[in-house]
Structures are given as structure tokens and as C-alpha cells.
């Protein structure tokens with residue numbers, strides 16, 4: 001069984017002279033990372049005869065030469081396990097002038113032929129840029145936010161939506177008993193995918209997303225319309241990046257991470273106070289937070305993660321570097337990383353129109 005706590009130096013990981021492929025996970029974790037790792041290992045070791053090495057804590061592990069032995073025994077129990085056995089970080093090697101050089105030195109010393117980077121836009125943008133420094137990379141699209149361009153869906157998203165939907169089902173019964181408005185704030189950064197799909201699945205009465213800045217008067221009107229129909233409770237889903245018309249996002253902290261992102265959070269409380277200013281109805285707020293990212297992946301995400309893992313190791317085998325595996329219309333293929341990074345896949349507004357049929 002793998003000792004996930006122990007950080008190894010390269011020579012302790014190397015067992016043979018087989019071609020060596022490194023795997024890393026970067027950015028926020030997402031349910032299904034371990035299922036991707038498992039698939040890469042099973043096909044990479046059994047079918048292609050590669051040696052697989054885990055790189056600890058995202059790009060930080062390559063900067064600091066911190067590795068983890070990954071053999072077939074290590075695949076045990078990974079399919080359903082949440083988090084990342086490799087650890088993850090938001091380390092950006094391009095923050096320092098010597099970062100890319102250090103990575104290439106470590107990769108060459110460890111004789112790692114290619115790196116599979118499991119991540120969202122930040123992690124994959126590093127993979128793309130490192131390609132220009134000579135690193136062979138393949139990307140795997142991971143984020144609960146589902147905001148990556150070039151793919152129909154990222155793994156982790158379905159699990160986050162399921163968790164948010166379950167929360168909405170539970171909030172419905174308590175909101176109804178107490179005749180309250182309950183606001184559920186969900187993640188998603190600058191897109192409203194989680195809010196929108198959970199809102200549809202969980203029967204939300206209002207869904208607020210970054211792509212459609214809201215007007216507080218319209219939100220109150222929808223609540224009133226329900227009251228007029230005898231529905232003396234309402235459920236609102238708000239994405240953390242949602243903002244009022246002409247306003248800005250509410251931030252939890254102004255401090256920036258290494259990729260320049262602020263921490264969003266707090267729109268739910270802002271909204272709750274606004275509603276209580278205009279309407280005589282008790283309003284409560286639930287911030288779902290990291291519950292959306294933790295724990296076991298859904299069956300859908302296990303299958304998707306497995307397909308992405310197989311797609312990634314196949315891409316390595318075929319020498320398709322500088323590519324990301326992607327799902328397009330239920331087929332797994334590859335797309336150049338340079339066509340993906342720095343773009344954002346915002347919600348399909350047709351889907352928002354469907355959700356809005358049920359507002360108020």
C-alpha cells in the first residue's frame with residue numbers, strides 16, 4: 001500500500017529504466033482526481049509498460065523535486081476516494097524567473113519524459129507555457145466550476161452539482177416549515193454552472209449567476225409573486241461570483257493567490273440583508289463552501305475521470321503533447337492547450353431561460 005505521507009527523492013521512486021511519466025494535480029481539488037490517477041496508472045503500467053511517478057502538490061512538487069512512488073498496488077481504493085493522493089497547490093512556477101529552469105532541471109534529473117497535469121485553467125496554463133521550455137505535457141480538465149473552454153464538461157462538476165442539489169432538497173423542507181427565504185451560496189468563481197444546474201435540479205425559485213447581473217427589486221418581486229400564490233417560502237441559489245447590476249463581486253478576501261485570483265464569497269449574506277430591507281420575511285443564508293469539493297465522486301464523475309485518465313495516457317503514448325483531453329458530445333478527444341487556456345466557458349443562456357421558467 002502506498003505511503004501517501006512520505007515524500008521521496010527521485011532515486012527512491014525509480015525502479016527500472018522504463019519510460020517515466022509524471023502526474024500532478026494543481027489548483028482546487030475536485031472529486032475524481034484519484035480516479036484519473038488510477039486510470040493513468042492501470043493503462044500506463046499494464047498496457048504500455050511505463051513507470052509512473054506522482055509529483056507532490058502540483059507544480060510545487062516539480063519545483064522542489066518532491067515525488068511519490070506509484071505502482072499498481074497504489075491504485076487500490078482510488079476510484080471512489082475524494083481529494084488527491086498527490087496533494088495539490090496553487091503554486092505558479094512563472095512567479096519566479098528561475099521557476100521554469102528549475103522545473104526542467106528536476107525533470108531531466110528525474111528522467112521524467114512527460115507530465116500529465118490534472119487541473120483547471122491555472123494549472124493548464126502553466127503546462128502550456130512549460131511546453132515552450134521543452135516540457136512534454138498532456139492536460140486533464142479538472143474543476144468543479146466547469147468553466148474550462150475546449151471541453152463540454154470537466155470532472156468534479158457533476159459531484160458538486162449533486163451535493164448542492166441535495167442541500168437544496170434539505171433546505172426546501174426547513175424553509176417551508178419556517179416560512180423563510182433561504183439562500184444557498186455555491187461556488188463556481190466567475191461562472192454560474194453549479195448554481196444553474198443545481199438550481200434546476202433542486203427546483204430553486206430564483207437562480208443568480210455572474211453571467212446575468214441581478215436587480216434586487218426583481219428578486220423581491222419573484223418572492224412576492226410566490227407569496228401571492230400562497231407560497232410563503234422561497235429558495236434562492238446564488239453563485240459566489242454573482243453581482244448586482246452595475247455592481248461588483250463580493251470578496252471574502254482581497255489577498256491574491258499566485259495566479260492573481262481574489263477569494264470570492266459573501267454574496268449570499270449581502271443578498272439576505274437586501275431582501276430583509278425590502279420584504280417582511282425572515283431570510284437565512286447557507287454557504288455550501290468546500291463541502292462541494294470534498295468526498296466521493298458521483299458515478300458520472302468516476303466514469304468521466306476514468307475516461308479522461310485513459311485518454312491522457314493514450315495521448316502520451318501517441319506523442320500528442322501540448323494537448324488537453326476533452327469531452328465533445330460524449331466522445332473523448334484532444335484539443336491543443338493553447339486553444340483552451342485563458343478562456344472561460346460561461347453558462348449556456350438557453351439553460352438559464354429554462355431555469356427562469358420556474359422562478360417566482
Ligand code: F6P
Pocket residue numbers: 028120143144145187188189240263264293
Ligand atoms: O475553482 C474551484 C473553486 O472551488 C472555486 O469555485 C472557488 O472560488 C475556489 O476554488 C475556492 O478556492 P480555495 O479552495 O482556495 O478556497
